[in-house]
Amino acid sequence: DKLTVGFETNCVPDLAVLLEDARQEHFDFVCVPLVHPRFSRDARGVSETRSTPLTRSDLLLDSKQWGSLVVGKISEWIDLDSPCADTRRSSEVAFKQEMAWVSHLALAAVMLPTPRPGAGANYSRCLNQVAQELGYVQAWVRIPTVWPQSEQVSCDDGSGVLHVINAGAGTAGGGEGIKPAGAVLEDPWETWSRIRTLCEHLACLNVVLELTSDLPSEAALARWDGEQVRAVIVRTNIFLTNKKGYPTLSRRHQDLVMWLMRFKLQFVVKGRPRHPKGYLPYLQYLDHLRTRRQVTPPLHERETFEAPYLDFLQSPLQPLMDNLESQTYEVFEKDPVKYSQYQLAITAALLDTPEDKASGGVTLLMVVGAGRGPLVRAALNASREANRQLRIVAVEKNANAVITLRNLAITECWTNVTIVASDMRCWDAPEKANILVSELLGSWGDNELSPECLDGAQAYLKPGGISIPYEYTSFVAPMSSHKLWRAVESMGEVKRMETTYVVKLHNFCQMAKEQPCFIFEHPNVPLPGTGGIDNRRYVTLSFDVQQSFTLHGFAGYFSAKLYKDIDISIVPSTFSEGMFSWFPLYIPIRQPVQLRAGETLEAHFWRCCSDKKV
Amino acid sequence: DKLTVGFETNCVPDLAVLLEDARQEHFDFVCVPLVHPRFSRDARGVSETRSTPLTRSDLLLDSKQWGSLVVGKISEWIDLDSPCADTRRSSEVAFKQEMAWVSHLALAAVMLPTPRPGAGANYSRCLNQVAQELGYVQAWVRIPTVWPQSEQVSCDDGSGVLHVINAGAGTAGGGEGIKPAGAVLEDPWETWSRIRTLCEHLACLNVVLELTSDLPSEAALARWDGEQVRAVIVRTNIFLTNKKGYPTLSRRHQDLVMWLMRFKLQFVVKGRPRHPKGYLPYLQYLDHLRTRRQVTPPLHERETFEAPYLDFLQSPLQPLMDNLESQTYEVFEKDPVKYSQYQLAITAALLDTPEDKASGGVTLLMVVGAGRGPLVRAALNASREANRQLRIVAVEKNANAVITLRNLAITECWTNVTIVASDMRCWDAPEKANILVSELLGSWGDNELSPECLDGAQAYLKPGGISIPYEYTSFVAPMSSHKLWRAVESMGEVKRMETTYVVKLHNFCQMAKEQPCFIFEHPNVPLPGTGGIDNRRYVTLSFDVQQSFTLHGFAGYFSAKLYKDIDISIVPSTFSEGMFSWFPLYIPIRQPVQLRAGETLEAHFWRCCSDKKV
CATH class of the missing domain: 2.70.160.11 (Hnrnp arginine n-methyltransferase1)
Incomplete structure (x- = not known):
């Protein structure tokens, strides 16, 4: 339940030393460039003829360390959607080479460069091309919560001219069939969404959110709830300083970080410490937010019960076709609200039903789909509360549940309960009931065929009788x-x-x-x-x-x-x-x-x- | 790593009491009938009209206890392959009813009756019919290591006549297209094999071996090694008594039990204790065998390494098509035997190669498929051992491994090693070698395409040069x-x-x-x-x-x-x-x-x- 926090840096003279430093600062992993930036010039074919190695040796760490302690960063100069063809091509060569090295090291994750705002077509194509080799490596696409207002991009075409590009101006990627974004800066979520779509929702593709000093609207942020955010990058320069001189986040940043902590994700701290005592205060602050989230509001019993089921897909039960198992009944019988609502409803219905003199003042209530008896119990309780005499007929089609009902009738002395082992749709009732009680609803109401079952069962409800639910x-x-x-x-x-x-x-x-x-x-x-x-x-x-x-x-x-x-x-x-x-x-x-x-x-x-x- | 041992009994006046007793005797679970034998008569339709429950309530235990502490036994009177039609039909009714109850309780396993020797057709059909409902329940088919010599079966057709049937006489199942067994008693493994085949290797179907006093030949027993035996039933009456009065097994039984303990299986003890101090001595004896198996012979390092890989299917590597990962090299480089054999071979080959005056007494050795360099190291060691000067050319097609090789050349001062980043099948060698060393073999020898690779590489071996391997x-x-x-x-x-x-x-x-x-x-x-x-x-x-x-x-x-x-x-x-x-x-x-x-x-x-x- 502890936070997993990594440390991002571009300056790695000695990987082993960095790892040891990071460990002493209580970081769990580091996020470092795979290849030194000086090799950017090699992407233009120089490295083919070189006899010196492209990068540090894989023997520096054993494969377990590579796989658990290091997230590799693809070189930041790589610009796959550059409008300059030369830059784009040399970027592609270097990208493939570095991604091959990632696969070789079998890292847990690789951090990809931030895509160009409003672009992403060539970025996606290159990713698709290498995705098969990635195996279990996760590809982290780095997306800021808001773009920097505009970007200055140097086109390295040798002309020495600096091309100033309004980010999102749609200069890149237009040829690949992507609608160029308008003059308005496209939202970062939309750029991510385009890449995800163009990569056809690749399983290994994940988004990593980089928190910026400015945050977008709540509605814009809410869309990240539908994404699987794997990590959050927190730069030290977005922290404020509190009265005691320690780092703290603005209220909105706090809320966002705590909200994101609901998901299983990791944090990455980036930048040099801007407060005393190194990185520890930043880690402590993040952990403080984690604890605060869990304490206020305190977790309900319901949340504890639900925790293992979060986002866990289950096929809806089909109690009409399949017999429910003992343990399924067991779980549902424990609901603290449902049966007390039924008991209230039955009590009210009993009080509204005139006493029938002909049957000696005894009201006939049928439970259709009695299961292991919770509605029978609710009816017996209601009978006491309303102070009304009751006869109960419990109809149940599951022969196994009938075994339980018959045992209960003995152990709990259900003298006024008749158990009928039959399907309510075809049972031929000898008499008609005043009240018909059922619990046949699924998550989407009628999806467990409650209407069809009750259409059969309503044949044995007296005219003017009450159906619960109605x-x-x-x-x-x-x-x-x-x-x-x-x-x-x-x-x-x-x-x-x-x-x-x-x-x-x-x-x-x-x-x-x-x-x-x-x-x-x-x-x-x-x-x-x-x-x-x-x-x-x-x-x-x-x-x-x-x-x-x-x-x-x-x-x-x-x-x-x-x-x-x-x-x-x-x-x-x-x-x-x-x-x-x-x-x-x-x-x-x-x-x-x-x-x-x-x-x-x-x-x-x-x-x-x-x-x-x- | 502890043994899991259950207790089997047919006498269960109170399930909760039995469970507590079993727990005190250190048993992990109990194996008990699901339905009292008196209900055998109900199978002929009586229970439909009864209002008393068929068996004890599922509310006696919670579903976790049912699922972990109880293996249910299907009634032993049920004889699905009985030659008597009445018995067969009432057996089928009861079988389905009891199996439905098993599904309802979601037990971990259900113990089925021992099939008739030489039969099993109707048994298999009935199992197939209920298998879908079983969910995660395992069906345990109980098979003795040898049949009792003959069986007396009472045909409950009301005639009161006892039919004495020679087991395996093929009276049952003949109508379902199964070859009747001959007059010779069919081996129990063959009966099991027939049921498994007729059930089309159902995933939930498992065999449970019941050890008998007599054991068949070693060859007959060996066939159980190809089966997934889930549990072994040990009756107390197969135990002998040692000098101190404690239970012990015969040498052959001991060997068999220890052999079976190699697999992940459970034990079931059956019958009343025949030695003092209750069941504890039996459990201690089984645990003693478990310990003895692990101690003699002591586990090799190899066995410890191999343990997680037992029966674990892996796709063969395709190093020619895919680049191996760093961790794959790492594992193989640790082999303590392979590279020392290569070193021996290279040393011997060097000594047998005449010194070439023209090249100043330097022998040229090529490593084709150098990987991260283990054969280069073996060759350098061999050069020292043979006291012969060597030039080494290391050819490797994997660009990632080349990074490692180049780093090694720097850190380990490989002054006489040339690294060539190329595929050996198409490299154009500037000179021919005296010795060609490769390690391109897969588990089945040539299955990683060693022949095709070496056919290309042999072009740069001098006439009369040596290929290792040859x-x-x-x-x-x-x-x-x-x-x-x-x-x-x-x-x-x-x-x-x-x-x-x-x-x-x-x-x-x-x-x-x-x-x-x-x-x-x-x-x-x-x-x-x-x-x-x-x-x-x-x-x-x-x-x-x-x-x-x-x-x-x-x-x-x-x-x-x-x-x-x-x-x-x-x-x-x-x-x-x-x-x-x-x-x-x-x-x-x-x-x-x-x-x-x-x-x-x-x-x-x-x-x-x-x-x-x-």
């Missing part, structure tokens, strides 16, 4: 998450893109407020004429794009009304605090889509039904 | 290894079956002595007429099958003659002790082949060449 709604919101999209894509099959995943969304950015999608009510009203029930749905939703972003799919949520205003919800704006039974749904799209600020995203959602399938 | 031979042997075959098969692509793997063979059984396959000599003699060199090969090898077994492919080895009788070898019978640079090759076949004792296995091996490929 209404539920699914919600969707557009989102960006390179990590989740990559995780689905790396499964290697198109059909993996054409399904949904239950996942505790973490490394993601929701780009617009969620909107309702499908609504279902119970008891369901049959279609006039045919008498059949129509559970098909089709909606078209429009989302306004406030900020350019990459659409990787949609987040799915639901809310359900149990009885009157008693509800449960996993919609962010109405979330039932403390409830952990449902994580959101991730609905991937086949290819990420680039959206620009001001555009409108129109999304179509269908729920299609046949006799056998939904 | 001859190498590949070897093959038929082998059985369900584990390795499954590992390849589970990669899911046919092309994975059509290549070779470098692997430290461990869970395998070589079924015949290895035979020479392809032989190459250097310098290679051109074909008369054309002047071209023919590196194509085709051999047909015949192996006598001594014992029925499942052929999963071939093991590949090589030996090489460096100079005169100085050689290196990974062939088991001539192994260069201490050398670790090469693991054997596993050559898989697409489908395992069942071979019977007395048959002859004929295998064809081709080495095909084109201009571009071999």
Whole structure:
């Protein structure tokens, strides 16, 4: 849980000495140039004829040290998108040579030069070319949070003329089919996004954020939540000095660093120390932010429970098709909110149900899909609270859960509970119930086929009887998450893109407020004429794009009304605090889509039904 | 590294009490029936109408305890290959019900009943049917090392007549297309092999060996080396009593248990204690065998080095196509045997080379494929030992290794070494060498294209010059290894079956002595007429099958003659002790082949060449 912090420098007279110094300063790794800048002239063919080595020997460290202590820096003079052809070509030669050396050393990561603002086409092509050789090496693309206002680039074409280029003026890369950026300086995220797209989301490609003194708007920063930021470079000159003379960051920088610390990433400190006592105060300050993040607010029990599931894709349960396992029941039965909401709802419904004289004042309640009995328990509790006599019929199709129910009926003396081992869709009920209770909802509401199951079960609800829940709604919101999209894509099959995943969304950015999608009510009203029930749905939703972003799919949520205003919800704006039974749904799209600020995203959602399938 | 030992019993009045007792006796898990035997009558439809539970509740333990402390036993009365249709059908019903309960509990493993000797067809079909639901549950098929001589089976068809069946008489399963076994009792391994084959090598299917008082021949036992034995059941009644009154095993049982301990497996103790002090002496005895195995013989450094590589499939290196990484060189340079053999060979070759007056008594030695220089070092050492002046040309195509060589030339003052950054196949040598040294061999000798490389390099060897090595031979042997075959098969692509793997063979059984396959000599003699060199090969090898077994492919080895009788070898019978640079090759076949004792296995091996490929 400790921070991993590296030290970046361009001055390495002796690598072993530097490593020892860095270790004494409590750094975990160093980030150093692979080749001395004097070799830049060799890129024009000189090195072929030289008999002296290009760089220091790999024997200086053993391979374990190379792999764990050193991040190699590709020479900073390399400018793959230079408008000057000579510079571009010699850059390519040197880039390939240095990347080959990286593969040879099998470093954990290589730090690539910052791409030109608004460019990146040739940068991407060269990366694609060497990516196969990289093996497990991660390629870190260095992107500043804001560009320096303009850049002075010297074109080394021998003319001696300095070409002053407005960054982002689109002079580079135009030939490769990339729309030249406008005169306005393109946002660094957009340059990164272009490189990522042109490299077709290469697994080894990662972004490293270099914090600048100025920071962009919150909305612009939020887009980094959808990216997998691997490291954050913190220059010593962005630190302020506090009253005691120690380094500190501005409030916005603090918030940004603490926010980024939610993800698993590393830090790199760059530049010479500008405060007393060397680098230690900087490391201590970063660690102080880490601790503060964990302490305020203190982690809820829910967060501890959720930690291992962050961004972990799971296939949605299909309880209708598959029998749930014992351990699945065990987890869901522990939800502290869901069953107390059900108990409240049942109590209220009981109080609203007139006592039926004919049956001796006993209300008949059916639990359809009783599982291992949590709703039976909730109903028994409600019966006591409402002080109403109850008969319960618990219908359950899973023969294994029936074994548990029958054991519970003995050990907990359920004298007024009848257990029926049957599928609710085809059971022939001998009598009709006053109240029908079910918990058949998935992360996206109806996606576990609650409507279809309850359509069958409502046959044994008395006219005017109560269904708990009586209404539920699914919600969707557009989102960006390179990590989740990559995780689905790396499964290697198109059909993996054409399904949904239950996942505790973490490394993601929701780009617009969620909107309702499908609504279902119970008891369901049959279609006039045919008498059949129509559970098909089709909606078209429009989302306004406030900020350019990459659409990787949609987040799915639901809310359900149990009885009157008693509800449960996993919609962010109405979330039932403390409830952990449902994580959101991730609905991937086949290819990420680039959206620009001001555009409108129109999304179509269908729920299609046949006799056998939904 | 501790043994994991379970306790098997059929008598479980209270599961929690049994678990506590077992824990106090130092057992790690228990192996207990899932359903009480009295429910055997329910299999005929009674349970459908009962309202009492089929078995104890899953709430007795939490899911973590079920998953880690309990191996469930399917009822032993279940006889899926019974000749009696009634018994077979009620067995099937109960089997499915109990397996569903196993899935519900998500146990780590389920112990299936011992199959009928010589049968297994219906057993396999039923297993196939439920396998999909099993998830991560392992199915343990219980196989005794020898069958009881005959079995008395009561056919519960209500007639009250006891049918006495000679086990293996082939009465069961004949209808499912399985060849009925002969009158001779089929070997238990063959019954297991049939079930494994009929279940198409299901990943969840595993064999558990039950040790019997009598043991079969060593050759029969050896076939279990090709299987993945997950557990060994040791009944207390197979133990003898030593002078001090403690349990001990016979010499053959000891050897077998220690041999099996090489694999990662668990033990299960069954039966009541027959010696004082409960079960502890049995556990202590097993642990004593574990310790003895590790102590005698003491583990070599080689074994420690190899431990993580046992049965680990690696793609063979392709140093001609890919540049090796720094860490690969690092590992191979540490071999304590290979380079000292080369040094011996170079010394002897130097002494046999007449001093060339024309060149001032200096011998020219070329290292083709110098890598990071180990052969250069061996040659420099040999030059001192032979007291002969040497000039060395080191040819290396990997630009990264050239960086190391050039650094070494500076730091180690290689004044008489010329480094040439070039591919030996196309370098235009300015002069011819007396001695040509290379190390281009793979696990199967020529499989890293040594012949093709040296054919190019021999152009710069003087007539009568010496090539080190001057001859190498590949070897093959038929082998059985369900584990390795499954590992390849589970990669899911046919092309994975059509290549070779470098692997430290461990869970395998070589079924015949290895035979020479392809032989190459250097310098290679051109074909008369054309002047071209023919590196194509085709051999047909015949192996006598001594014992029925499942052929999963071939093991590949090589030996090489460096100079005169100085050689290196990974062939088991001539192994260069201490050398670790090469693991054997596993050559898989697409489908395992069942071979019977007395048959002859004929295998064809081709080495095909084109201009571009071999």
